[in-house]
Amino acid sequence: MAQEIVEVTESYPALDAFYDSLPDKNGALIPMLHKAQEEYGYLPQEVQLYVALKLGIPASKVYGVATFYSLFNLERKGQYRINVCLGTACYVRGSEAILEALENELKIKRTETTGDGLFTLSSIRCVGACGLAPVVMVGDKVYGRVTPDDVRGIVDEYLGKAGEHND
Amino acid sequence: MSSGTGQVRIALRNCGVIDPESIKDYIATDGYDALAKALFDMSPDEVVETVKKSGLRGRGGAGFPTGIKWETARRSESDIKYVLCNADEGDPGAFMDRSVLEGDPHCVLEAMAICGYAIGASQGIIYVRAEYPLAVKRLQIAIEQATDMGLLGDNILGSGFSFNVRLYFGAGAFVCGEETSLMNSVQGGRGEPRLKPPFPAVKGLWDKPTNINNVETYANVAQIIRNGWEWFRQFGTEKSPGTKVFALAGKVNNVGLVEVPMGTPLRVIIEDIGGGIRNNKKFKAAQTGGPSGGCIPAEHLDTPIEYESLISLGSMMGSGGMIVLDEDDCMVGISKFYLTFTAEESCGKCTPCRIGNVRLLEILDRITEGKGEEKDMDDLENLGNTIKDTALCGLGQSSPNPIISTLRYFSDEYKEHIYHKRCPAGSCSKLIGYKILPDKCTGCTVCARNCPVSCISGERKKVHVIDQERCIKCGVCFSKCRFKAIVRG
Structure with a gap:
């Protein structure tokens, strides 16, 4: 190429x-x-x-x-960065299932960005919030003790924000 | 933070007690006393000697005697020397350094200044993870306050000794916790390790003699200087004096940081302090040392924790992550989890680590997908030992530990996966499936409504069915069903 x-x-x-x-x-x-x-x-x-x-x-x-270094991005990322912690504490408390639920909800795979440029889905290493495991971060906001059921609500929260912004 | 049975707080003594953004709080708890004592009452050699006699060992994982490092750096002749602090806490499941930096940043600065005086260095650098924004902020405040009060900077307390500290941010690379990789990173390069020797104390940052210790190690120094080495040695064991902070997490009732004297049995930490296993499940293993460590099974719960005993059990102290696993955790899956991590974080410089870990991971992948072969267990062990013997740095030399320790204690689980294509813990998704029992299903629709991929169908009050093709085996239906009508198998 x-x-x-x-x-x-x-x-x-x-x-x-x-x-x-x-x-x-x-x-x-x-x-x-x-x-x-x-x-x-x-x-x-x-x-x-x-x-x-x-x-x-x-x-x-x-x-x-x-x-x-994994913190440096060579490509533009979505407006909201959804990071699922795959540190050990989160892993043994089921963060893999949360990542899968997010993949299904957003219809993208991990590391990808949605077509509308709103969300990028990634996994991250330990954020040091092991007491709240499993942890999902959207931007700087931490969601603790997340279950696969909570995923839709979290995504909707940001879809709502993006909607307000466009109005 | 619990202060229950058997805990002794040395490294964490001020965490949660003082306002970390106030230097006056730190001084009120005898902060910077040790620095003054070192500068005015002790020669640099006496400081080194005190640290040596205390028997303090590196809390970052390997347990190298801190005093020997200091002595070597002191003896290395050079116009410029450096004091480095390794705050690149990258072990998944470990957060003790973060707590010290956020809760008591001055104790690290004080220790670095004492070290600078002892080895003859005037520059200190803290290499801190960019993922820890609060720790960064508190360190910045602490450096500013200490400099304003003349406790850092030029001519500290009028002693003629000068010492400055600045921060350097990591950028998300686990291997940078390895001391020589960290130095390459500070020099602005890729975080690839260097061959040792020469050791950093002889030829380190910018090829100058450098002392590098971890955050928790420094957190012990000021108190050793203030209270004397004899005081420190009253805690812990002969070979591992003092205390160790563990980040207790996973399937225990009380999660959080605990600080216990070395030699405390694992059982005390998990049962007395941790409050036992959640949801009345059965304890299976304690994972210590993160991706470099291993799993300790129930029969060794009464082993006193110190550097040597953990190594003889096939694990290691590591930086202090302690993840408790219960009967639902698959030990092959846990090995795979850590290998995925090390394979991704391998810097790629040496072949055993770059390629060997990927090969190990491929074998584990096959086993957890039900494609394991008879020779896999031997291959894992042989290749694992080869990597341990030949990799360049600590990351590669310890990366097979999770596999080797689980092969040692949980070989039955590997055999179940390989010979019977079964995951006894019910955790490997390729080896399990969910079924609805027609005679128990009431048609309440709860499973169908909760299924994230909408693969459960059925009319209200009629038996529901899972479309196995589309099922992602997340187990949500299994946990939601109130009639025990969904089984895993």
């Missing part, structure tokens, strides 16, 4: 300012990628290339790091 040639066509003042604010420029790559993702939601190729030029390192190194 032919790859498109990526060029930097825009300026990224937020990244420039962040770079200038770093006390130690050594090891700046991961902080820069965190900042870029915070600004743009994910790491488009052009942004990766910009970071490479800014730090004076090969783009391959930026790509290598961006793909190594």
Whole structure:
């Protein structure tokens, strides 16, 4: 498959300012990628290339790091990120069944995004809320002691919000 | 947090007691006393000696003597040295470091400064998971407050010793909990491990001598300095002094953090502190050490917990996750769960871990799908031992432990899956199915209404039927039926 040639066509003042604010420029790559993702939601190729030029390192190194760490996204994600915890405590209390129920409810598989761009479904590692197991997170909101029955209600809550927003 | 039978709080002494966002609260509970004592009453060598004599061992999992690390870093000659704190708590089911960082952040800063004084370092870095936003916030506040009060920064308390701490955020890679991977990550690279030796205390971050300890280890340091090594040794056992924090979770009645003296039997933690198994089920095993550990069966419940005893049982201390499993948990499924985790988190640098773990996982997949073969158990054991012997870092060297320990204690369960295509715990979905008993079904429609894939049909007050083709075996109908008309088998 032919790859498109990526060029930097825009300026990224937020990244420039962040770079200038770093006390130690050594090891700046991961902080820069965190900042870029915070600004743009994910790491488009052009942004990766910009970071490479800014730090004076090969783009391959930026790509290598961006793909190594699971928190970095190379693709745009849904408006609401539904994360099901698959840590051990959640797993033994049935989080796999919750993930399956969500797959059925949203009609997508894990790691996919719904056609309307509203939801991305993923599993995450332990969020350290093992006392509430099993745990589902939507954005920053934590739902504890979830059962497969609760899934529809949780999804509806956000469908409702998205509806209000569009009105 | 329960403070029931047999608990002793050293690492967690302030958690839930003081306001973690107030340095005055910390100082009021003798905080930063130990730092002052070290700076004005002790030489760096005396500090190292005290930590050595205390017998404190790394609480991150491997149990390496902390004093030896400090001594090596102290003896390494260099203009720059680093003090690192490993707060990349990645074991699924473990949250003790998070609690310390959120509940008592200053105790970590104080210990790092003491370490800096002891080894001759003026820079400290805490590598903390980005998944712990509250811990990050509290650490930031704590660093600011300590710097404002002259307890961190230049010329601390007028002693001439300077020490700064900054935070570095992980980005979701389990292998970064391995110390050399963590250092590569701080340097902005992929978190791949380095060959040891040279050890970090000789050649670590940016190739400079570096002392790296875990959060819970640091949480013990200030009190050892303040109260003396003899005080610390009154807790725990000869070889494993002090206490250990466990994150008790899974099928016990009381979940949460417990801190007990080393040497406490597992039974005390699970039955007395944990309040026994939920829903009157039967205890099957305790999983310790996360993906690097193993499962301890009922016959070993009275073993005192310390580093060596857990290893001899085929498990390990690990960072302190303790997941209690009951009769409904399939031990082959649990192995598969951990192997899925390590196979995904393998950094890919060395072949035994990158490829070997995937092969192990494929065998487990087959077994849980009813396609197991006679030679599978031997293959699992042989390949597992090969990976343990040949992988580059601690992740690969311990990744087969969940399999090897379950093969040792629960071989009957493997055999049931392989020879009889049955999952005795009723957990492997490919090996179970749900059926409605016509003579018990009242046609109440509860199962049909709750089925997430709408594969149950039947008219009101008539017998219902499950479409086996579309059934995802989630078990919702089984748990919802009030007439015991749905059976699993």
